[in-house]
Amino acid sequence: MKYLNYILILVGAIVAIYAKTGANQNQYILIGGIILLMIGVYRISRNIPSKTNDDNDNSVNDSL
Structure with a gap:
């Protein structure tokens, strides 16, 4: 399924450029x-995780 995403991007770009x-x-x-x-x-x-962590953000805000 991972390669399907790359194929969709590649085909979409080629079709858009061709058109x-x-x-x-x-x-x-x-x-x-x-x-x-x-x-x-x-x-x-969708599969890329977020860099921020809510637990760390709350502990930093509490110390201020």
Whole structure:
């Protein structure tokens, strides 16, 4: 499933670039490419943990 996200990003970027380069730009192909790109980025970003930790933030604020 991890590779599916990268494939979505790659295919979305290629489709968006392809739709943008033509003289007769097809808006629907461009939108479809951007949607694929954003779905891939969203699926990858869901798995990245947050850097902040609420427990550490509360203890620092209590000491001030």
